[in-house]
Amino acid sequence: MAGKIITIAQQKGGSGKTTLAANLALALASTGKKVAILDTDPQGSLGRWFMTRAENFGERDPGLGFRTASAWGARYEARELLKSHDIVVIDTPPKMGVDGRPAIEVCDLVMIPVTPSPVDLWATEPTLELAVNEKRPALMVINRATRRARLTGEMREAIAGLGGDVSQNMIGSRIVFAECMGSGAGVIERQPSGPAAAEIRAVAGEVTKRLG
Ligand SMILES: Nc1ncnc2c1ncn2[C@@H]1O[C@H](COP(=O)(O)OP(=O)(O)OP(=O)(O)O)[C@@H](O)[C@H]1O
Numbered sequence: 222m223a224g225k226i227i228t229i230a231q232q233k234g235g236s237g238k239t240t241l242a243a244n245l246a247l248a249l250a251s252t253g254k255k256v257a258i259l260d261t262d263p264q265g266s267l268g269r270w271f272m273t274r275a276e277n278f279g280e281r282d283p284g285l286g287f288r289t290a291s292a293w294g295a296r297y298e299a300r301e302l303l304k305s306h307d308i309v310v311i312d313t314p315p316k317m318g319v320d321g322r323p324a325i326e327v328c329d330l331v332m333i334p335v336t337p338s339p340v341d342l343w344a345t346e347p348t349l350e351l352a353v354n355e356k357r358p359a360l361m362v363i364n365r366a367t368r369r370a371r372l373t374g375e376m377r378e379a380i381a382g383l384g385g386d387v388s389q390n391m392i393g394s395r396i397v398f399a400e401c402m403g404s405g406a407g408v409i410e411r412q413p414s415g416p417a418a419a420e421i422r423a424v425a426g427e428v429t430k431r432l433g
């Protein structure tokens with residue numbers, strides 16, 4: 222797999238876009254790929270995570286690049302980053318609406334984190350629509366899954382009902398995700414053999430396979 226752009230989008234705030242962007246980037250980088258992250262959210266959470274990481278870990282990230290861009294600059298910056306990286310992961314703001322088009326347009330896969338709640342499900346429709354309009358494949362990922370959501374699969378059915386692909390692997394609601402962000406780390410570093418790391422690796426594997 223070379224030269225691929227993954228855009229993480231979801232109109233609903235707090236669904237886990239930034240958490241997924243950081244952890245997915247690290248999981249992909251751990252397989253030897255050169256990964257860059259592009260923060261297009263003016264909130265700059267991913268940038269703060271990356272800067273904290275740089276302070277805490279120094280030169281630990283030989284392959285992990287980072288840049289910011291405005292919504293309209295996303296396409297240009299992502300392509301620039303692809304010149305020196307294998308994969309670019311783009312984080313986007315909530316409620317991006319049509320402003321988010323460049324980030325969707327440029328990508329090879331739109332990943333949409335969805336937490337198991339009806340409100341998140343409703344919010345997913347416009348994000349999916351954006352992907353469909355730009356003819357981009359979309360993959361919904363259930364994030365913050367509870368034990369019940371895992372057992373019943375009800376959520377998966379409800380999400381599949383929206384008419385997009387749902388990832389085989391869910392990401393559980395785990396405190397380690399929140400803990401990691403503040404220290405600029407990822408779950409695969411904090412708890413390499415823990416369940417959160419296994420979930421992120423599984424999602425990363427699925428994404429790699431899809432991107433060919
Ligand atoms: N799988 C998870 N388990 C537990 N907590 C999580 C998980 N995913 C995200 N969180 C927490 O949920 C909150 C929102 O996550 P995050 O910032 O990644 O969402 P977001 O979609 O990027 O939000 P925004 O729309 O504001 O950019 C954070 O406090 C984060 O630590």
Ligand SMILES: [Mg+2]
Nearest residue numbers: 238239262266
């Ligand atoms: Mg965010």
